[in-house]
Amino acid sequence: GAVVSQHPSWVICKSGTSVKIECRSLDFQATTMFWYRQFPKQSLMLMATSNEGSKATYEQGVEKDKFLINHASLTLSTLTVTSAHPEDSSFYICSGLGGGNYEQYFGPGTRLTVT
Amino acid sequence: EDQVTQSPEALRLQEGESSSLNCSYTVSGLRGLFWYRQDPGKGPEFLFTLYSAGEEKEKERLKATLTKKESFLHITAPKPEDSATYLCAVQGGAGGTSYGKLTFGQGTILTVHP
Numbered sequence: 001g002a003v004v005s006q007h008p009s010w011v012i013c014k015s016g017t018s019v020k021i022e023c024r025s026l027d028f029q030a031t032t033m034f035w036y037r038q039f040p041k042q043s044l045m046l047m048a049t050s051n052e053g054s055k056a057t058y059e060q061g062v063e064k065d066k067f068l069i070n071h072a073s074l075t076l077s078t079l080t081v082t083s084a085h086p087e088d089s090s091f092y093i094c095s096g097l098g099g100g101n102y103e104q105y106f107g108p109g110t111r112l113t114v115t
Numbered sequence: 116e117d118q119v120t121q122s123p124e125a126l127r128l129q130e131g132e133s134s135s136l137n138c139s140y141t142v143s144g145l146r147g148l149f150w151y152r153q154d155p156g157k158g159p160e161f162l163f164t165l166y167s168a169g170e171e172k173e174k175e176r177l178k179a180t181l182t183k184k185e186s187f188l189h190i191t192a193p194k195p196e197d198s199a200t201y202l203c204a205v206q207g208g209a210g211g212t213s214y215g216k217l218t219f220g221q222g223t224i225l226t227v228h229p
Contacts, residue, residue: 006158030216032215043219044159046217049215085217091156093158102215103149103161104217105161106158106161107158108157111156
């Protein structure tokens with residue numbers, strides 16, 4: 001199956017700092033990538049959709065100036081959490097959509113803890 | 116608005132005790148229904164895609180089926196390593212829905228005891 005990687009797998013940062021998370025599709029070209037966040041014992045919540053070379057589309061309630069998404073190539077998307085606060089602590093997961101079968105392949109996730 | 120409801124929320128089985136997980140959905144223009152497995156602290160692992168009512172797919176001890184209103188994930192003779200959260204998601208195609216956007220259910224936490 002298609003493989004998606006994320007880096008880092010976990011990160012701890014201080015309140016007010018920014019953190020960048022990378023998402024790479026390793027063996028396919030992801031024309032579209034998605035970013036989700038997941039709180040403990042909850043399901044995945046879509047944050048934004050990004051298409052290569054275009055501005056990301058954010059879901060209602062997600063601050064686009066706080067969660068900066070860049071999809072510079074068909075294999076790389078980045079999520080930058082700016083001025084992070086403790087309430088931003090969560091599990092962030094990306095996925096890539098490749099080909100015409102509508103299947104999304106997920107990365108292993110990044111655990112963000114803001115102290 | 117697309118909606119997905121999974122039941123039960125949690126399911127405990129003895130090893131070898133077969134059962135089914137349910138996923139009820141409402142969607143405008145179903146493009147696909149997806150089943151994923153998620154282990155604690157990891158991203159979802161793709162299991163199946165079903166595209167139309169009547170379709171069935173199998174993988175080892177798992178079998179997914181689809182009707183116009185719901186999908187079932189049947190687990191035959193489960194083993195402890197099948198313990199995980201199973202997520203169901205739909206992708207709709209009507210009303211300008213973004214291509215590829217999934218709507219997830221809350222998941223079913225499956226625990227299989229030896």
